[in-house]
Amino acid sequence: MKPYAFGIDLGGTTCKIGFFNTQGEVLDKWEIPTRKEEDGKYILPDIAASIKEKMAEKGVDIDQVWAAGIGVPGPALENGTVNECVNLGWGVTPVNIVLSELLGGIPVAVANDANAAALGELWKGGARGYKDIVMVTLGTGVGGGIILNSQIVHGTYGAAGEIGHMMMSTTETEQCKCGKCGCLEQYCSASGIVRMARIKLATVTRPSILREKDDVMLTAKDVFDAAKAEDPLALELIEEFGMTLGRALSLISSVVDPQAIVIGGGVSKAGKILIDVVEKYYRKYVFLGSRDTKFVLATLGNDAGMYGAVKMVL
Amino acid sequence: MKPYAFGIDLGGTTCKIGFFNTQGEVLDKWEIPTRKEEDGKYILPDIAASIKEKMAEKGVDIDQVWAAGIGVPGPALENGTVNECVNLGWGVTPVNIVLSELLGGIPVAVANDANAAALGELWKGGARGYKDIVMVTLGTGVGGGIILNSQIVHGTYGAAGEIGHMMMSTTETEQCKCGKCGCLEQYCSASGIVRMARIKLATVTRPSILREKDDVMLTAKDVFDAAKAEDPLALELIEEFGMTLGRALSLISSVVDPQAIVIGGGVSKAGKILIDVVEKYYRKYVFLGSRDTKFVLATLGNDAGMYGAVKMVL
Numbered sequence: 001m002k003p004y005a006f007g008i009d010l011g012g013t014t015c016k017i018g019f020f021n022t023q024g025e026v027l028d029k030w031e032i033p034t035r036k037e038e039d040g041k042y043i044l045p046d047i048a049a050s051i052k053e054k055m056a057e058k059g060v061d062i063d064q065v066w067a068a069g070i071g072v073p074g075p076a077l078e079n080g081t082v083n084e085c086v087n088l089g090w091g092v093t094p095v096n097i098v099l100s101e102l103l104g105g106i107p108v109a110v111a112n113d114a115n116a117a118a119l120g121e122l123w124k125g126g127a128r129g130y131k132d133i134v135m136v137t138l139g140t141g142v143g144g145g146i147i148l149n150s151q152i153v154h155g156t157y158g159a160a161g162e163i164g165h166m167m168m169s170t171t172e173t174e175q176c177k178c179g180k181c182g183c184l185e186q187y188c189s190a191s192g193i194v195r196m197a198r199i200k201l202a203t204v205t206r207p208s209i210l211r212e213k214d215d216v217m218l219t220a221k222d223v224f225d226a227a228k229a230e231d232p233l234a235l236e237l238i239e240e241f242g243m244t245l246g247r248a249l250s251l252i253s254s255v256v257d258p259q260a261i262v263i264g265g266g267v268s269k270a271g272k273i274l275i276d277v278v279e280k281y282y283r284k285y286v287f288l289g290s291r292d293t294k295f296v297l298a299t300l301g302n303d304a305g306m307y308g309a310v311k312m313v314l
Numbered sequence: 315m316k317p318y319a320f321g322i323d324l325g326g327t328t329c330k331i332g333f334f335n336t337q338g339e340v341l342d343k344w345e346i347p348t349r350k351e352e353d354g355k356y357i358l359p360d361i362a363a364s365i366k367e368k369m370a371e372k373g374v375d376i377d378q379v380w381a382a383g384i385g386v387p388g389p390a391l392e393n394g395t396v397n398e399c400v401n402l403g404w405g406v407t408p409v410n411i412v413l414s415e416l417l418g419g420i421p422v423a424v425a426n427d428a429n430a431a432a433l434g435e436l437w438k439g440g441a442r443g444y445k446d447i448v449m450v451t452l453g454t455g456v457g458g459g460i461i462l463n464s465q466i467v468h469g470t471y472g473a474a475g476e477i478g479h480m481m482m483s484t485t486e487t488e489q490c491k492c493g494k495c496g497c498l499e500q501y502c503s504a505s506g507i508v509r510m511a512r513i514k515l516a517t518v519t520r521p522s523i524l525r526e527k528d529d530v531m532l533t534a535k536d537v538f539d540a541a542k543a544e545d546p547l548a549l550e551l552i553e554e555f556g557m558t559l560g561r562a563l564s565l566i567s568s569v570v571d572p573q574a575i576v577i578g579g580g581v582s583k584a585g586k587i588l589i590d591v592v593e594k595y596y597r598k599y600v601f602l603g604s605r606d607t608k609f610v611l612a613t614l615g616n617d618a619g620m621y622g623a624v625k626m627v628l
Contacts, residue, residue: 075603132470146569155571156446159603166568167561167599247481254480255460255569257469285481289389289473
C-alpha cells in the first residue's frame with residue numbers, strides 16, 4: 001500500500017479535505033469554498049487543484065498516493081455515480097471517474113456525506129468498537145447513515161439512510177421541503193424543533209421562558225436550554241421530540257437491529273438530556289429483542305465525513 | 315465441495331427438510347412433526363434422525379454431505395445461536411453446534427425462518443436476479459427478511475427484519491401479542507385484516523357482502539374477495555391496509571433502499587389487487603429517490619425457507 005490518501009467531505013458551502021497516511025492518521029486538513037456556479041462544474045476541478053497544491057507543498061508525488069474517498073451531499077451509488085445532486089447543481093455524475101482523472105488516475109470511492117460521517121464515527125469517533133450502527137445527524141435537516149459489517153449501506157438509488165424523510169405522521173398538513181407531509185425532519189431537525197416550539201407557543205397560553213425570545217431568533221438550543229432549566233413547556237416539547245425520534249429509531253431497528261445508534265449534528269450538543277429522552281421512548285417502542293441497543297453521542301463533529309471518506313479506501 | 319447438502323425449515327408445527335445436491339437442485343423433500351414437549355428438547359434430535367434415515371435410504375454417507383442450513387422461528391444470531399425461541403420452548407441455544415454434533419460434525423448455518431425465506435426467494439423465487447431485497451410475509455403474523463449483497467442481515471440480537479412489530483400507530487389501544495400497541499401485524503396480517511374488518515363492520519351501518527359471513531368465520535381472503543367484487547366497504551378496508559403496509563415499506567426503504575420488495579405469505583395469494591394497493595401508497599409515501607423500487611410476489615410458498623436455509627451453506 002502506498003503511504004498517503006485523501007479524505008474529502010464535500011458540503012454545499014465548503015469542502016473539507018484531509019491528508020492522511022495509510023495508517024489512518026490525519027497529517028493535515030483544510031477547507032476550500034464550494035463553487036456552485038454553472039451547475040457546480042468547478043467543484044471537482046477545485047478539489048483536485050487544492051489536493052495537488054497540498055502535495056506540492058508537502059513534496060508528495062501522485063505515485064505515493066493510494067486513493068481518495070469523497071462524501072457528497074446527495075445520493076451516491078456504490079459504483080461511484082452521484083445520482084443527481086440538487087444542492088450542487090449536478091446531474092447524474094460519475095464522480096469516481098471524473099475525480100480520478102483529475103488526480104492522475106488514483107482510485108476514488110464515493111459515498112453520501114451522512115453515510116461517510118457514520119463510517120467516520122465508527123472508525124474514529126463515538127462508535128469505535130462497533131461494526132453495525134445507525135447514525136442520525138440532527139442538523140438543519142435530519143440525515144442518517146447505515147453501517148453493516150463495517151461497510152456503508154449505499155442502497156439501490158443511493159438513498160439508504162435517508163431517514164429524515166421517514167413519514168412519521170399521516171395527519172401533518174405542513175409540507176416538508178421534499179414535498180411530502182409528516183417527515184421526521186419536520187419534527188426533529190433544528191428547524192423542526194423550532195417549528196414545533198412556535199406551534200405550541202401560538203396554540204397554548206401557558207407561560208414559558210421561551211416566550212422571552214424573539215420568535216424569529218428562537219433556536220433548537222433555546223428549547224433544550226429551557227428544558228434544562230425545567231421550563232414545563234420546553235420539557236413537553238422535548239418529550240414530543242423524544243417520542244418522534246425514539247419511534248423513528250425503533251422502526252429502523254426493526255429493519256437492521258444495529259449494535260449502536262450514534263446521535264450527531266448540531267442539535268446533539270444538547271447532550272445527555274437529548275440522549276435520555278430519545279432512549280426512553282426508543283425502549284418503549286422498539287421490538288423487545290432489540291431493547292438493549294446502545295446509544296452514543298458522535299464525537300468527531302464536522303470531521304466525521306472526512307474520516308469516513310478516507311476510511312472507504314483504507 | 316462434497317455432493318450433498320440439507321436445507322431445513324423448522325416451524326412450530328412441522329419441520330420441512332430438503333435433500334439437495336450442491337449444485338442447488340432439490341433431490342427430495344419431506345416433513346416431520348415438530349415435537350415441542352419438554353421445552354423442545356426432541357426437536358433437533360428428531361431432525362438429525364430423520365436426515366440420517368433419508369441418507370440411509372439414499373445410500374449417502376455423512377462424508378458426502380457438505381453442510382446443512384436451518385431456519386428457526388425465532389431470533390437467530392449470525393454465530394448460529396438462537397436467542398430464545400418461545401414458540402419452541404427453547405432458551406438460548408447454540409443450534410449450529412448442537413445440530414452439527416448430531417450430524418457427525420458437518421457445518422451448520424442458522425437463520426431466522428423469515429430471513430431464510432427471503433434468501434430462498436432471492437435465489438430461486440420471485441426475487442431471482444436481485445441482490446438487495448426486503449421480503450414481507452403476510453401470514454398469521456407479519457414477518458420480514460432483509461437481504462443485502464445476497465446475504466441475510468441477521469441483526470445484533472437476531473431481530474433484523476422483525477417488521478411485524480414496527481409501531482405504525484401511536485393511538486392504538488388494543489394490544490399486540492408482543493405487548494405493545496400499534497404494531498404493523500395488528501393491521502396487515504391475516505388476523506389483523508380480519509380485526510380491522512370486524513371493527514369497521516361494528517362501527518358503520520353501511521351494507522356490505524361481508525355482513526353475510528358469520529363473524530367468527532371471517533377471513534382475510536373474504537375481505538380481498540369482497541374487494542375484488544367491488545364491495546365498497548371491503549374496498550375501503552383494502553385501501554387502509556395498503557396505506558399502512560405501503561407506509562411501513564416506505565419506512566424500510568428509507569433505511570436500506572432495496573432493489574425489490576417481495577410480498578409472500580398466505581395473504582399474498584390475493585395477488586394483483588394487493589400488490590397494486592400497497593405499491594400505490596408506497597410510491598406516495600416513500601422518499602423520492604426510492605420511488606422506482608420493484609414489487610414482486612413470492613413464488614416458492616412454503617418451500618422458501620428450506621431453499622434459503624440450504625443456500626446459506628452453498
